[in-house]
Amino acid sequence: xxxxxxxxxxxxxxxxxxxxxxxxxxxxxxxxxxxxxxxxxxxxxxxxxxxxxxxxxxxxxxxxxxxxxxxxxxxxxxxxxxxxxxxxxxxxxxxxxxxxxxxxxxxxxxxxxxxxxxxxxxxxxxxxxxxxxxxxxxxxxxxxxxxxxxxxxxxxxxxxxxxxxxxxxxxxxxxxxxxxxxxxxxxxxxxxxxxxxxxxxxxxxxxxxxxxxxxxxxxxxxxxxxxxxxxxxxxxxxxxxxxxxxxxxxxxxxxxxxxxxxxxxxxxxxxxxxxxxxxxxxxxxxxxxxxxxxxxxxxxxxxxxxxxxxxxxxxxxxxxxxxxxxxxxxxxxxxxxxxxxxxxxxxxxxxxxxxxxxxxxxxxxxxxxxxxxxxxxxxxxxxxxxxxxxxxxxxxxxxxxxxxxxxxxxxxxxxxxxxxxxxxxxxxxxxxxxxxxxxxxxxxxxxxxxxxxxxxxxxxxxxxxxxxxxxxxxxxxxxxxxxxxxxxxxxxxxxxxxxxxxxx
Amino acid sequence: xxxxxxxxxxxxxxxxxxxxxxxxxxxxxxxxxxxxxxxxxxxxxxxxxxxxxxxxxxxxxxxxxxxxxxxxxxxxxxxxxxxxxxxxxxxxxxxxxxxxxxxxxxxxxxxxxxxxxxxxxxxxxxxxxxxxxxxxxxxxxxxxxxxxxxxxxxxxxxxxxxxxxxxxxxxxxxxxxxxxxxxxxxxxxxxxxxxxxxxxxxxxxxxxxxxxxxxxxxxxxxxxxxxxxxxxxxxxxxxxxxxxxxxxxxxxxxxxxxxxxxxxxxxxxxxxxxxxxxxxxxxxxxxxxxxxxxxxxxxxxxxxxxxxxxxxxxxxxx
Numbered sequence: 001x002x003x004x005x006x007x008x009x010x011x012x013x014x015x016x017x018x019x020x021x022x023x024x025x026x027x028x029x030x031x032x033x034x035x036x037x038x039x040x041x042x043x044x045x046x047x048x049x050x051x052x053x054x055x056x057x058x059x060x061x062x063x064x065x066x067x068x069x070x071x072x073x074x075x076x077x078x079x080x081x082x083x084x085x086x087x088x089x090x091x092x093x094x095x096x097x098x099x100x101x102x103x104x105x106x107x108x109x110x111x112x113x114x115x116x117x118x119x120x121x122x123x124x125x126x127x128x129x130x131x132x133x134x135x136x137x138x139x140x141x142x143x144x145x146x147x148x149x150x151x152x153x154x155x156x157x158x159x160x161x162x163x164x165x166x167x168x169x170x171x172x173x174x175x176x177x178x179x180x181x182x183x184x185x186x187x188x189x190x191x192x193x194x195x196x197x198x199x200x201x202x203x204x205x206x207x208x209x210x211x212x213x214x215x216x217x218x219x220x221x222x223x224x225x226x227x228x229x230x231x232x233x234x235x236x237x238x239x240x241x242x243x244x245x246x247x248x249x250x251x252x253x254x255x256x257x258x259x260x261x262x263x264x265x266x267x268x269x270x271x272x273x274x275x276x277x278x279x280x281x282x283x284x285x286x287x288x289x290x291x292x293x294x295x296x297x298x299x300x301x302x303x304x305x306x307x308x309x310x311x312x313x314x315x316x317x318x319x320x321x322x323x324x325x326x327x328x329x330x331x332x333x334x335x336x337x338x339x340x341x342x343x344x345x346x347x348x349x350x351x352x353x354x355x356x357x358x359x360x361x362x363x364x365x366x367x368x369x370x371x372x373x374x375x376x377x378x379x380x381x382x383x384x385x386x387x388x389x390x391x392x393x394x395x396x397x398x399x400x401x402x403x404x405x406x407x408x409x410x411x412x413x414x415x416x417x418x419x420x421x422x423x424x425x426x427x428x429x430x431x432x433x434x435x436x437x438x439x440x441x442x443x444x445x446x447x448x449x450x451x452x453x454x455x456x457x458x459x460x461x462x463x464x465x466x467x468x469x470x471x472x473x474x475x476x477x478x479x480x481x482x483x484x485x486x487x488x489x490x491x492x493x494x495x496x497x498x499x500x501x502x503x504x
Numbered sequence: 505x506x507x508x509x510x511x512x513x514x515x516x517x518x519x520x521x522x523x524x525x526x527x528x529x530x531x532x533x534x535x536x537x538x539x540x541x542x543x544x545x546x547x548x549x550x551x552x553x554x555x556x557x558x559x560x561x562x563x564x565x566x567x568x569x570x571x572x573x574x575x576x577x578x579x580x581x582x583x584x585x586x587x588x589x590x591x592x593x594x595x596x597x598x599x600x601x602x603x604x605x606x607x608x609x610x611x612x613x614x615x616x617x618x619x620x621x622x623x624x625x626x627x628x629x630x631x632x633x634x635x636x637x638x639x640x641x642x643x644x645x646x647x648x649x650x651x652x653x654x655x656x657x658x659x660x661x662x663x664x665x666x667x668x669x670x671x672x673x674x675x676x677x678x679x680x681x682x683x684x685x686x687x688x689x690x691x692x693x694x695x696x697x698x699x700x701x702x703x704x705x706x707x708x709x710x711x712x713x714x715x716x717x718x719x720x721x722x723x724x725x726x727x728x729x730x731x732x733x734x735x736x737x738x739x740x741x742x743x744x745x746x747x748x749x750x751x752x753x754x755x756x757x758x759x760x761x762x763x764x765x766x767x768x769x770x771x772x773x774x775x776x777x778x779x780x781x782x783x784x785x786x787x788x789x790x791x792x793x794x795x796x797x798x799x800x801x802x803x804x805x806x807x808x809x810x811x812x813x814x815x816x817x818x819x820x821x822x
Binding site: 035036037038039058059060063065109111112114133134135136197198240 | 527528529530531534677678679752757758759761763790792794814815816817818
């Protein structure tokens with residue numbers, strides 16, 4: 001037995017309102033969920049020049065009455081008013097025609113009835129009774145397609161299902177790959193959640209973005225409207241949220257207002273508190289957020305005044321204390337930073353890259369102490385260096401340099417430990433690292449200065465061995481290095497030559 | 505009948521595979537969760553932590569006590585594990601004595617339970633079915649119970665609660681919640697068929713019943729363990745069939761129908777009473793049973809349904 005019907009031509013206009021023809025997959029999955037299916041399998045099949053988009057569910061299926069009154073008639077959905085279902089308008093199924101298929105086959109069964117409904121290109125259909133009992137519904141959308149275009153179509157189908165259905169409370173597969181996941185707010189490392197009525201609300205900091213979902217099905221994702229809090233992303237899932245007829249926006253009704261009010265409440269209170277706590281706990285995300293905070297947008301007061309940046313002495317300083325100031329920073333709380341702090345310098349310890357970025361974002365200027373500062377650590381045993389030191393003193397004295405004494409020293413600034421074998425410096429514990437040539441004067445008014453032999457430097461270690469046999473030659477080598485400025489390219493060349501000459 | 509050791513594990517694996525292949529709607533408890541629950545029994549019975557695994561002929565599944573024991577063990581698992589050494593240490597010591605081996609097995613079992621999805625022995629969820637504009641409170645109640653006689657049962661009830669001294673649901677916030685009266689009624693009714701549940705609900709003051717769906721799990725028949733040759737003929741090698749009953753009593757059913765080869769027969773007097781009730785309350789009843797069969801048992805399952813005059817979906821499982 002078969003009957004022919006023609007679907008109302010008004011469908012054509014409505015179908016074309018779907019911006020993405022692959023959104024029909026969302027409509028079919030929505031129908032499957034409403035039919036009580038805990039699993040929906042989407043498959044893209046190709047054979048003999050025809051691609052088939054197949055959506056198989058294991059829900060309640062359809063009997064003849066449902067086929068005639070709901071599947072094939074516009075605006076006659078039996079879901080109208082049923083809060084346990086997502087669909088409202090009865091146009092879900094007809095959206096398959098947005099793909100301009102050559103045929104659509106629907107196999108379904110319910111209450112002992114089994115039916116195949118075959119839709120032709122002109123949307124007329126034939127209903128056939130099947131002998132084999134069926135449960136659930138399988139929709140196959142068939143269209144001629146060159147095989148070369150199959151990968152692109154497969155990718156678009158998957159993309160559409162992920163976009164619209166990834167949060168639904170059901171197992172969704174695309175070509176055997178499971179794509180459903182737990183409801184989440186992505187790209188917002190700092191976030192809070194709330195529950196208002198039947199709505200699950202997530203709010204976090206990040207690029208402004210909004211997501212609305214009904215039972216996990218995407219209603220809208222994109223820029224939030226102007227009423228949303230600044231620099232906030234949020235996601236609201238609730239079965240009382242409604243999409244518009246064309247599925248590209250959310251109806252601004254009482255349920256929407258309820259969700260937005262919760263977003264604002266969370267953003268103004270709990271989310272700020274979360275950020276403050278994350279700063280206290282030194283979570284990288286808290287500093288990344290500070291680093292990326294847009295210029296011209298003020299920080300929440302509580303965040304601005306929260307202890308954020310750590311001084312070398314361990315004290316925490318708020319963003320407000322740093323804002324607009326030139327500061328010194330160290331990548332670790334080492335001796336250099338500690339001694340500089342003891343000398344009265346304000347040094348911020350930025351142990352993680354995010355902290356460094358945040359400090360750079362809010363301070364007027366942040367200078368790395370390793371670029372210009374050294375710390376003189378505990379002196380090594382002087383005896384082993386005495387021959388070398390005496391020879392150096394003699395050589396410099398012969399040149400007329402105003403020299404006080406030569407000391408061995410261990411420096412703790414790693415960069416300069418490797419770069420400068422000999423340093424002349426004031427007596428303080430910290431100083432701007434410079435080579436000795438420009439500091440040791442020869443004039444009457446020049447002050448006598450100490451010279452420090454950097455025992456951590458490999459060249460000094462090599463000279464120490466030479467000094468046992470020929471201390472004068474070792475002193476010559478060391479003073480030569482001393483005379484070269486740290487930024488002089490010849491220093492590197494000379495060190496390399498020296499290393500080669502003393503090897504072995 | 506009782507199964508022991510490796511035989512029990514093999515049986516559990518075959519039964520779980522059939523459950524996983526069922527692909528049922530939400531009218532039933534999730535069969536994949538049931539399969540996980542079932543497989544949680546494998547280790548304790550195989551390693552001798554349990555003496556044996558019983559199989560109930562009526563359902564072809566373990567008795568409710570076994571399901572419940574898994575739930576009870578899971579409830580205390582974290583506390584027990586906190587007092588044991590870690591699994592690797594216990595496994596390394598297992599060779600020292602039977603007691604050490606038993607401790608290692610117990611650790612492995614409890615660790616498995618902590619990660620497993622298990623079916624609850626009882627759960628009741630109520631949601632508002634339609635907008636509050638409608639008179640009364642339209643509600644859907646989903647009740648799961650591990651019934652001592654019937655095994656896992658899910659009752660899904662759509663009703664409208666009007667004015668009543670003792671309502672079955674009451675408003676709370678935007679939604680509805682079950683009252684003790686509803687919980688008690690559903691708890692006592694889990695062994696009844698859907699039509700009797702429908703009638704019990706309809707007899708309540710102010711209640712209009714729209715639909716009652718009763719879904720059951722089982723029987724599970726496996727060749728070599730439990731195979732009703734009188735119904736299915738000789739057991740095929742490694743054959744297995746699992747049945748999933750579904751009874752629907754609803755006002756929107758166009759007609760009644762029996763598609764369950766295991767549908768209970770009703771006496772003439774009782775049938776007349778029911779038909780009178782159907783006419784009075786305007787509902788119909790459908791009995792259905794989905795089947796999952798191993799490839800070797802599909803023919804037997806189809807032949808059985810054909811002989812019973814019922815139309816049944818027979819899904820091919822593993």
